[in-house]
Amino acid sequence: MYAPTKTDNYPTQTSIDQAKVEQILAHHNPNYISPTLPNPHSPTSPTSPQTPQTPHSRPQRNEAKLNKQSHINFLARLLIQGFPDRYTSQDASQPWLIFWIVQGLSLLGVGLDAGNKQKIINTLLACQSPLGGFGGGPGQAPHLLTTYAAVCTLAIVGRPGPQGGWDQIDRKKLYAFFLSLKQPDGSTLVSPHSEVDVRGTYCLLVTSTLLDILTPPLSASTPSFIASCQTYEGGFASASQPYYSPYFKVRNESTLMSDPRPPLGEAHGGYTFCAVASWVMLAPLRPPSNPSSPPNPASNPQTSPSPRPEYPTSQFTPSQEEGPKINTRSLVRWLTSLQGSPLELGAFRGRTNKLVDGCYSWWVGGCFGVLEGLGIDGANFSHYSHSKAHASGGQGGQGEGEGKSEEDEWADDDDALFNKRALQEYILYAAQAPTGGLRDKPPKHADSYHTLYNLSGLSNAQHRVHPSAEVTELLEKNWVDTPPPSPASAPTSTPPSPPSKTEETEETFERPDIYLSKLPSESYEAWNARRKRIWMAASAWSEDESEGSVAYVGGSDNRVNASHPLFNLTITHSRGMLNHFYGQSFVVPS
Amino acid sequence: MPGDSVLYSERPEWSDIQPIAQYETVTPVAPIFYSDEYKDATGYFRAVVKANERSERVLQLTEHIIRLNPGHYSVWQYRWSTLLALGSSLEDELLLMDELATTYLKTYQVWHHRRLIITELGGKSNPARELRFIRQGLNVDSKNYHTWAYRQWLLAHFNEDALWEGELPFVEEMLDEDVRNNSAWHHRFFTVWQSGVRAGEEDREYTLNRELSYTKEKIALAPNNGSAWNYLRGVLDFTKTSYSTLRTFIEPYTAPRDESEPEVLDLDNPLPSKDAQLPCVAAIEFLAEIYESEVDNAKRAAELYRSLAEVHDKIREKYWNYRVGEALSSAGQVVAS
Ligand SMILES: [Zn+2]
Numbered sequence: 001m002y003a004p005t006k007t008d009n010y011p012t013q014t015s016i017d018q019a020k021v022e023q024i025l026a027h028h029n030p031n032y033i034s035p036t037l038p039n040p041h042s043p044t045s046p047t048s049p050q051t052p053q054t055p056h057s058r059p060q061r062n063e064a065k066l067n068k069q070s071h072i073n074f075l076a077r078l079l080i081q082g083f084p085d086r087y088t089s090q091d092a093s094q095p096w097l098i099f100w101i102v103q104g105l106s107l108l109g110v111g112l113d114a115g116n117k118q119k120i121i122n123t124l125l126a127c128q129s130p131l132g133g134f135g136g137g138p139g140q141a142p143h144l145l146t147t148y149a150a151v152c153t154l155a156i157v158g159r160p161g162p163q164g165g166w167d168q169i170d171r172k173k174l175y176a177f178f179l180s181l182k183q184p185d186g187s188t189l190v191s192p193h194s195e196v197d198v199r200g201t202y203c204l205l206v207t208s209t210l211l212d213i214l215t216p217p218l219s220a221s222t223p224s225f226i227a228s229c230q231t232y233e234g235g236f237a238s239a240s241q242p243y244y245s246p247y248f249k250v251r252n253e254s255t256l257m258s259d260p261r262p263p264l265g266e267a268h269g270g271y272t273f274c275a276v277a278s279w280v281m282l283a284p285l286r287p288p289s290n291p292s293s294p295p296n297p298a299s300n301p302q303t304s305p306s307p308r309p310e311y312p313t314s315q316f317t318p319s320q321e322e323g324p325k326i327n328t329r330s331l332v333r334w335l336t337s338l339q340g341s342p343l344e345l346g347a348f349r350g351r352t353n354k355l356v357d358g359c360y361s362w363w364v365g366g367c368f369g370v371l372e373g374l375g376i377d378g379a380n381f382s383h384y385s386h387s388k389a390h391a392s393g394g395q396g397g398q399g400e401g402e403g404k405s406e407e408d409e410w411a412d413d414d415d416a417l418f419n420k421r422a423l424q425e426y427i428l429y430a431a432q433a434p435t436g437g438l439r440d441k442p443p444k445h446a447d448s449y450h451t452l453y454n455l456s457g458l459s460n461a462q463h464r465v466h467p468s469a470e471v472t473e474l475l476e477k478n479w480v481d482t483p484p485p486s487p488a489s490a491p492t493s494t495p496p497s498p499p500s501k502t503e504e505t506e507e508t509f510e511r512p513d514i515y516l517s518k519l520p521s522e523s524y525e526a527w528n529a530r531r532k533r534i535w536m537a538a539s540a541w542s543e544d545e546s547e548g549s550v551a552y553v554g555g556s557d558n559r560v561n562a563s564h565p566l567f568n569l570t571i572t573h574s575r576g577m578l579n580h581f582y583g584q585s586f587v588v589p590s
Numbered sequence: 591m592p593g594d595s596v597l598y599s600e601r602p603e604w605s606d607i608q609p610i611a612q613y614e615t616v617t618p619v620a621p622i623f624y625s626d627e628y629k630d631a632t633g634y635f636r637a638v639v640k641a642n643e644r645s646e647r648v649l650q651l652t653e654h655i656i657r658l659n660p661g662h663y664s665v666w667q668y669r670w671s672t673l674l675a676l677g678s679s680l681e682d683e684l685l686l687m688d689e690l691a692t693t694y695l696k697t698y699q700v701w702h703h704r705r706l707i708i709t710e711l712g713g714k715s716n717p718a719r720e721l722r723f724i725r726q727g728l729n730v731d732s733k734n735y736h737t738w739a740y741r742q743w744l745l746a747h748f749n750e751d752a753l754w755e756g757e758l759p760f761v762e763e764m765l766d767e768d769v770r771n772n773s774a775w776h777h778r779f780f781t782v783w784q785s786g787v788r789a790g791e792e793d794r795e796y797t798l799n800r801e802l803s804y805t806k807e808k809i810a811l812a813p814n815n816g817s818a819w820n821y822l823r824g825v826l827d828f829t830k831t832s833y834s835t836l837r838t839f840i841e842p843y844t845a846p847r848d849e850s851e852p853e854v855l856d857l858d859n860p861l862p863s864k865d866a867q868l869p870c871v872a873a874i875e876f877l878a879e880i881y882e883s884e885v886d887n888a889k890r891a892a893e894l895y896r897s898l899a900e901v902h903d904k905i906r907e908k909y910w911n912y913r914v915g916e917a918l919s920s921a922g923q924v925v926a927s
Binding site: 136260266332 | 619621623640667743775817912
């Protein structure tokens with residue numbers, strides 16, 4: 001049961017590092033019984049569980065408890081009192097520090113008082129750059145990653161109106177800033193003169209989705225960039241290298257080649273999360289196969305339930321031949337392969353043959369939530385075999401005989417593709433630091449980053465959040481088109497730039513959003529239809545509260561709030577901000 | 591240098607600058623308690639940015655801040671555009687980066703700044719020297735993501751045969767040091783398969799066989815090494831080679847060693863090492879996929895997946911059961927069609 005990783009008696013640095021971690025984690029596993037360790041649960045062992053032979057006291061069974069209060073204290077202390085000098089390394093990530101704390105508190109069910117909310121809003125607005133976007137601190141250059149952190153934090157603590165934070169986001173400049181970072185291969189720089197990677201793509205897509213500035217020019221070629229980052233292992237790399245024909249040296253006049261376009265770096269959990277979530281967020285922008293059908297296959301109430309997920313590939317365009325694809329089969333295989341052994345308490349590692357780390361509870365574990373957006377979860381095949389057995393009247397020669405006995409095998413706690421129970425155990429037994437906060441692994445100290453991503457991973461392992469067909473239907477019914485504004489009601493001091501007069505047809509209208517002047521001519525209906533698709537796809541994610549979808553290791557006292565798999569905000573905060581920026585007022589009934 | 595420098599506010603040569611406090615009107619949440627040295631230097635940095643000053647002293651100031659906080663991307667950006675504006679020596683800048691990259695190996699910015707310098711130097715740069723520098727970095731941290739990504743960018747960017755030539759021996763050296771280093775395996779895939787076909791490599795059949803032999807040998811050495819198995823699958827998928835072609839090689843890895851059978855030396859299909867801990871999960875999965883691809887063998891595939899779920903790899907029970915369902919359902923489709 002608790003076998004160490006097989007080394008084939010061929011030690012290398014990797015296996016030596018691995019063995020050290022397994023030894024440490026064994027001390028945190030209440031069920032682990034080793035001949036070299038006295039077992040506190042065995043009636044024949046010494047009565048005191050505090051055995052002096054071991055450097056760490058081994059937790060009791062009843063310690064499968066999320067120490068909520070001490071984590072709340074840990075986060076609140078950082079928010080109010082601040083960070084010591086050694087956090088100077090995070091000076092260019094101040095919106096992140098705030099996001100990790102505030103979203104960590106949201107998951108723990110803690111809201112902030114009006115005074116602290118206002119302080120956070122003011123701090124973040126001080127980080128907004130005059131160039132558009134948010135920087136790592138006041139006076140710093142705008143950056144995609146800190147823009148994500150600032151906007152998501154404002155989703156939690158902000159509100160409409162003066163000083164509320166939401167209407168003070170300069171979306172016109174933000175949109176221009178985003179466009180200025182776009183590269184010809186569909187990637188984006190994370191900041192001027194900075195690197196390209198899929199984290200930037202992810203952060204851009206989250207913020208532009210939430211703020212209603214996601215447009216075709218902004219997402220042009222992004223699917224093919226994402227697809228090119230998938231490696232032979234199934235996960236995604238940080239970026240890919242574009243080659244241009246005929247030679248890269250004259251790239252300005254050349255066209256992007258589809259091959260070679262190699263990934264830079266190996267498959268990695270963090271980049272994979274960003275790539276797959278980006279892929280899902282782009283779905284509402286893909287060319288609709290027919291005008292009336294919603295783009296997301298999983299949230300399309302008109303499509304009869306498809307027994308098979310889109311294996312082996314997820315296509316970006318409806319056509320079977322064209323367009324970029326990702327291989328979801330190798331992706332799922334790689335993701336599941338990263339879950340550690342029982343000795344590692346089921347934690348996730350971020351790359352093949354690296355060590356487990358609590359933050360991958362979200363970056364890798366959270367990917368399984370994102371995959372719901374592609375219609376992929378463990379339920380696919382249980383449903384398939386179920387309906388199959390009925391349809392064929394129990395076709396002989398399949399598996400162990402009858403459909404019934406097979407179904408019994410599926411009857412487990414949940415339909416997840418990974419071991420949700422084991423992951424919760426890692427977080428509860430090993431990732432909680434004794435003095436509050438959560439960590440990479442023992443004996444490391446807790447920090448705000450690992451506190452949030454352990455809690456987010458725990459949330460994902462406790463709940464199933466998916467694009468609900470029912471909610472999609474409600475959203476569809478209740479969407480209200482944004483009317484074309486009358487010139488008098490235009491909220492800005494600068495008048496919208498007039499649409500270009502060339503080649504325009506009867507449908508031209510003055511779009512309320514000044515940033516859209518950069519778009520090619522689009523009819524009023526098409527503009528609203530696209531915004532509706534994006535709003536619906538983002539708002540449809542809901543918690544599945546049916547039996548078997550919720551599982552709390554250690555009991556329901558350990559429950560943390562459910563998180564939106566694409567944004568890592570609670571469902572309420574996500575929908576609240578979406579409604580504001582899309583001009584909607586419909587509240588999904590709970 | 592950090593620690594022993596005079597504050598800028600006490601230097602006469604900076605007296606023309608009025609430093610700017612970080613938060614002028616706001617009391618921030620989650621404040622960082624900076625050292626006086628850092629607070630002072632960044633106050634002057636904000637002021638020179640506001641004045642758009644490009645000067646030698648800006649280069650000194652930005653270097654100072656980078657040494658205190660190498661993650662300060664705005665300082666890097668401003669330093670870069672200042673270097674260009676002043677026409678400063680990029681060769682000197684590269685020497686400085688040699689030092690900083692070694693100290694701050696884990697920061698994005700040190701590698702990205704290098705990339706900007708090398709790109710700007712273009713034909714005047716020395717990419718071979720870069721490859722040697724990277725090798726030193728990998729001696730310290732053999733799985734550093736940025737270091738590997740930088741190496742791959744460098745090779746693709748210059749795309750010169752002379753640079754590519756050394757890559758295979760280099761990867762083998764890295765894998766000899768640690769056959770479980772997944773970064774090195776990825777680099778091998780990048781070099782051999784994903785960067786185009788270079789002169790001398792046109793015979794892809796030869797390349798495929800060379801890679802299969804190499805990988806089998808490494809699997810035999812330490813069979814429970816996911817990196818080598820993933821590479822093997824990657825090669826087969828990339829070249830659209832059927833998994834079934836490796837059946838003879840795979841089988842001895844799927845069951846406990848049979849001590850009674852005499853060992854036959856087969857160079858194409860190296861046997862597991864004497865100390866191998868068999869059966870090997872990756873081999874069972876591989877064999878199951880071979881069965882799954884065959885017309886009548888779905889049941890055997892399902893049995894193998896089930897053995898992974900129930901015996902050999904229980905942590906992934908859900909996933910393996912999913913594969914059982916998939917194997918049986920696709921078999922159903924074959925029957926139906
Ligand atoms: Zn971590």
